[in-house]
Amino acid sequence: MQTRLSRLGVVLLALAVLAIATACAQQAPAPAPAAPAPQQPAAQAQPPAQQPAQPQAQPTAAAKAAAAPTTAAAAAPAAGNKGGNLVYGLNTKFDTLDPTVSTFSVVSTIGYNVFDPLVWETAPGKFEGGLLESWDVSADGKEYTLKLRKDVKFHDGTPLKADAIKFTFDRIVDPATKSQSALSAIGPYDSTTVVDDYTAKVKFKQAYAPFLNSMSTPVLSPQSPTAVQKAGKDYGVTTVIGTGPYKLKSYKPDQEVVLEKNPDYKWGPKFLTANGGPYLDTITFRIIPEDSTRSATLQSGELTFADSLPAEEFKSLSSDKNLQILSPVQAGSGWSAMLNVTNPPLDDVKVRQALEWATDKQGLIDTVFSGVFKPACSPLTSNMMGYDAKTCDKYKFDPAKAGALLDEAGWKLNSGTGIREKDGKALKLDFYFRSDSPVTRNMATFLQSNWKKSGVDVNLQGLERAGYFDAVRAGKHHVQFWWETGGDPDVVRVLFHSSNADGGTNRNRYKNADMDKLIDDAAAQADPAKRSAIYSQIQDKALNEAIMIYLADPLTIVGGSTKLKGVVMDWSGNYPFFHAAYIEK
Amino acid sequence: MFRYILLRIALALPTIVLVSILVFLMLYLTPGDPASIYVGDRQATPERLAQVRHEMGLDRPILVQYADFATGMLRGGASRSLQTNRAVSDEIMERLPSTLELTIAAFLISVFIGGGLGILSALRPNSWFDTATRAVAMAGVSMPVFWLGALVIFIFSVQLRWFPVTGEGGWERLVMPAAVLGLVTAAPLMRLVRGSMLEVMGMDYITTARAKGQRESAVVLGHGLRNALIPIVTVMGLQLGALLGGAVITEAVFARPGIGRLIVDSILSKDFPVVQATILYVAVIYIVINLVVDISYGFLDPRIRLGAGQR
Numbered sequence: 001m002q003t004r005l006s007r008l009g010v011v012l013l014a015l016a017v018l019a020i021a022t023a024c025a026q027q028a029p030a031p032a033p034a035a036p037a038p039q040q041p042a043a044q045a046q047p048p049a050q051q052p053a054q055p056q057a058q059p060t061a062a063a064k065a066a067a068a069p070t071t072a073a074a075a076a077p078a079a080g081n082k083g084g085n086l087v088y089g090l091n092t093k094f095d096t097l098d099p100t101v102s103t104f105s106v107v108s109t110i111g112y113n114v115f116d117p118l119v120w121e122t123a124p125g126k127f128e129g130g131l132l133e134s135w136d137v138s139a140d141g142k143e144y145t146l147k148l149r150k151d152v153k154f155h156d157g158t159p160l161k162a163d164a165i166k167f168t169f170d171r172i173v174d175p176a177t178k179s180q181s182a183l184s185a186i187g188p189y190d191s192t193t194v195v196d197d198y199t200a201k202v203k204f205k206q207a208y209a210p211f212l213n214s215m216s217t218p219v220l221s222p223q224s225p226t227a228v229q230k231a232g233k234d235y236g237v238t239t240v241i242g243t244g245p246y247k248l249k250s251y252k253p254d255q256e257v258v259l260e261k262n263p264d265y266k267w268g269p270k271f272l273t274a275n276g277g278p279y280l281d282t283i284t285f286r287i288i289p290e291d292s293t294r295s296a297t298l299q300s301g302e303l304t305f306a307d308s309l310p311a312e313e314f315k316s317l318s319s320d321k322n323l324q325i326l327s328p329v330q331a332g333s334g335w336s337a338m339l340n341v342t343n344p345p346l347d348d349v350k351v352r353q354a355l356e357w358a359t360d361k362q363g364l365i366d367t368v369f370s371g372v373f374k375p376a377c378s379p380l381t382s383n384m385m386g387y388d389a390k391t392c393d394k395y396k397f398d399p400a401k402a403g404a405l406l407d408e409a410g411w412k413l414n415s416g417t418g419i420r421e422k423d424g425k426a427l428k429l430d431f432y433f434r435s436d437s438p439v440t441r442n443m444a445t446f447l448q449s450n451w452k453k454s455g456v457d458v459n460l461q462g463l464e465r466a467g468y469f470d471a472v473r474a475g476k477h478h479v480q481f482w483w484e485t486g487g488d489p490d491v492v493r494v495l496f497h498s499s500n501a502d503g504g505t506n507r508n509r510y511k512n513a514d515m516d517k518l519i520d521d522a523a524a525q526a527d528p529a530k531r532s533a534i535y536s537q538i539q540d541k542a543l544n545e546a547i548m549i550y551l552a553d554p555l556t557i558v559g560g561s562t563k564l565k566g567v568v569m570d571w572s573g574n575y576p577f578f579h580a581a582y583i584e585k
Numbered sequence: 586m587f588r589y590i591l592l593r594i595a596l597a598l599p600t601i602v603l604v605s606i607l608v609f610l611m612l613y614l615t616p617g618d619p620a621s622i623y624v625g626d627r628q629a630t631p632e633r634l635a636q637v638r639h640e641m642g643l644d645r646p647i648l649v650q651y652a653d654f655a656t657g658m659l660r661g662g663a664s665r666s667l668q669t670n671r672a673v674s675d676e677i678m679e680r681l682p683s684t685l686e687l688t689i690a691a692f693l694i695s696v697f698i699g700g701g702l703g704i705l706s707a708l709r710p711n712s713w714f715d716t717a718t719r720a721v722a723m724a725g726v727s728m729p730v731f732w733l734g735a736l737v738i739f740i741f742s743v744q745l746r747w748f749p750v751t752g753e754g755g756w757e758r759l760v761m762p763a764a765v766l767g768l769v770t771a772a773p774l775m776r777l778v779r780g781s782m783l784e785v786m787g788m789d790y791i792t793t794a795r796a797k798g799q800r801e802s803a804v805v806l807g808h809g810l811r812n813a814l815i816p817i818v819t820v821m822g823l824q825l826g827a828l829l830g831g832a833v834i835t836e837a838v839f840a841r842p843g844i845g846r847l848i849v850d851s852i853l854s855k856d857f858p859v860v861q862a863t864i865l866y867v868a869v870i871y872i873v874i875n876l877v878v879d880i881s882y883g884f885l886d887p888r889i890r891l892g893a894g895q896r
Binding site: 093095096103175176178180181184233236237252253254255256286287288289290292293294296297299300301302436464465466467469470473482484499502503504505 | 615616617618621622623624625626627630631634636637639640665668669670671676679680735738739742743746749750751752753837838839840842846847850853854855
């Protein structure tokens with residue numbers, strides 16, 4: 001209480017000083033700050049999977065270890081006493097509640113409660129049954145035989161049968177659906193055949209190993225065909241029907257989603273429901289886009305749980321005794337700078353390598369992410385299957401080395417301007433970023449001054465959404481940012497495959513037949529060990545050619561009330577599971 | 586009078602059509618392709634982009650698209666958002682209660698505080714009360730809403746835990762955003778009321794009224810305020826219009842789903858049908874408020890007699 005009062009005292013004092021200062025000041029028009037733009041999550045081509053968080057979740061302080069998120073295995077009080085209403089702070093509004101259509105990863109956050117995935121990924125590359133009892137992959141990797149459990153019912157009472165799989169997958173590839181994440185996740189899908197009531201055969205045009213990871217997310221969860229046909233265009237808007245532990249009670253777009261317990265739920269995976277569940281009476285997802293408002297709402301006790309908490313508040317939130325904060329590494333591809341290899345002078349590999357040596361990753365993390373994130377080495381985050389730790393030995397922050405490489409490439413320092421020149425032309429890079437995202441603005445500004453020390457002049461081009469996408473799709477940039485969440489190492493396809501190079505996601509505009517083959521081979525390889533070996537080669541090649549600069553592996557910062565028990569974080573750090581969660585009375 | 590109102594409404598219609606055409610054209614002339622924004626940072630071939638564009642109906646001639654939108658509007662906002670696929674009328678109507686609630690509360694606070702303090706301040710110019718009030722008003726116009734909002738959240742929600750931070754529903758969720766928005770709008774109003782009242786109170790007819798032996802309250806309110814009101818009502822009308830058009834920053838800080846955020850989001854994502862509908866909504870609001878303000882002039886000052894001259 002005393003500290004609370006003294007903090008209040010400081011605030012009031014500050015207020016008084018400010019009032020006096022402003023009263024003395026000349027009349028100034030009220031500043032009109034730019035509207036805080038909602039964050040659109042970075043693309044999520046291969047949405048991640050799930051597993052208990054013990055290995056990745058790092059309690060913020062030793063003292064907190066005891067209070068750190070309970071897993072399903074945690075000691076549980078007498079059943080019947082469990083329940084409660086969870087209020088969850090989401091960081092962005094979204095387009096539709098239907099995960100097979102949506103472009104937003106938060107729809108999967110909600111979706112894991114409303115839908116069951118076909119399989120669960122309990123550790124990178126390790127799968128167990130979800131709605132599927134078992135599955136088989138043909139020798140050529142092109143055909144999957146899926147066998148469904150026979151005891152599952154949709155929220156509308158219809159039993160789950162193989163026709164729902166065919167219906168859902170066919171609907172995803174139908175252009176009229178405008179499916180987003182799911183269309184990426186389903187890859188080279190060809191067709192589905194219903195063999196019997198509980199068996200479906202899924203065919204692909206090419207071998208497709210990432211399919212298992214894709215099936216472990218709600219974006220490929222079966223939808224009830226009757227419900228979709230009945231609701232028509234309103235499916236995902238007024239209703240969604242799944243098989244999950246909670247069902248939709250109400251949805252006010254841009255405001256809140258309320259779920260209620262599905263009392264019939266008996267088909268949960270062991271690793272989540274060994275101690276029973278679901279227990280929570282309701283889960284309310286409140287949309288609170290402002291980071292500082294969301295963390296204040298969590299601290300005020302109004303929220304029981306919140307995600308995407310800002311890195312700059314990590315320390316203050318961690319010291320709050322009423323909260324448990326978790327910060328697992330977010331799987332996928334971390335924050336990075338894509339270098340347009342077709343745009344001179346970045347077509348010269350030496351210049352790109354020089355930028356790798358010139359980049360002070362720790363400095364960037366300290367400045368932009370309050371020192372919380374981890375320096376990145378590879379296109380894969382450190383918790384991904386296939387991540388190669390040797391990548392960290394490739395480049396270090398070394399301006400002298402950067403300078404030597406630029407000298408070698410013919411870019412000599414003009415001591416008058418401090419900028420390097422070749423044939424009378426200054427070494428100047430156009431850096432495009434989203435001006436409506438403070439994070440990218442801060443990173444770009446940091447890199448501008450960082451690279452300037454190596455004689456590279458950076459021209460910052462901050463654009464709002466519309467102008468930005470037009471410019472970078474057309475390849476006008478030298479440098480632009482990337483960040484990708486996802487649980488399958490096939491994310492490298494997004495970054496390096498030539499099929500994505502012309503205005504697609506590979507804004508390195510990098511095209512290399514060897515690289516394409518490696519990526520395709522890896523995606524076709526079902527054996528995890530052999531697959532990982534190919535990803536090592538891909539990382540090595542990408543680093544040697546300095547296609548892009550890996551800046552920081554982000555941490556997912558989530559927090560909840562210490563009264564909330566039984567929450568499990570997935571291994572990829574992206575999704576919390578509430579299958580057996582309850583609020584201690 | 587009745588004829589005048591009818592005439593004004595008739596004149597408003599072409600204004601609305603013109604606004605809708607202008608907004609439509611502006612969206613087309615500024616860079617950015619809605620399909621490309623919709624696909625965002627996702628894997629998409631040019632063919633896929635073309636497909637999305639087709640699904641959104643963006644590959645049709647511009648006139649057809651405008652006609653489509655116009656008929657949608659005439660059918661009560663039946664066109665659907667490109668981003669969410671929901672009817673634009675639903676998008677607006679869902680946020681209207683939140684915006685109305687906040688507007689009314691903030692406007693009342695603004696009028697009571699701004700008007701009240703402004704009058705009191707003008708009656709005792711250069712007194713300590715006047716100086717203090719002016720200082721507060723100065724602080725009010727200088728303080729950014731988002732900063733004041735964050736401060737209020739920190740004190741009253743995180744520290745004292747008196748009010749919930751976010752959302753809508755119930756007076757306790759309205760108090761903080763309404764107070765913040767009300768105070769910020771009260772400040773300029775107070776300065777205007779003070780200035781306007783100071784000027785009027787120096788007039789000869791005030792002296793006359795006092796000489797007649799009228800009570801001071803009647804002098805101030807009946808003779809002073811009534812004459813000072815014309816510029817004040819005009820500004821109040823503009824403020825009301827601005828509030829009804831959505832207080833983007835207040836809505837964002839307190840996570841309220843209002844019209845303001847809808848407008849900004851839809852412009853940034855180039856969601857044509859929603860931008861069209863919301864801008865049209867704002868245009869209608871301003872036209873109606875201007876009409877009400879004009880009519881009120883006639884009541885405030887009988888010398889402005891509307892329609893009398895069959896203009």
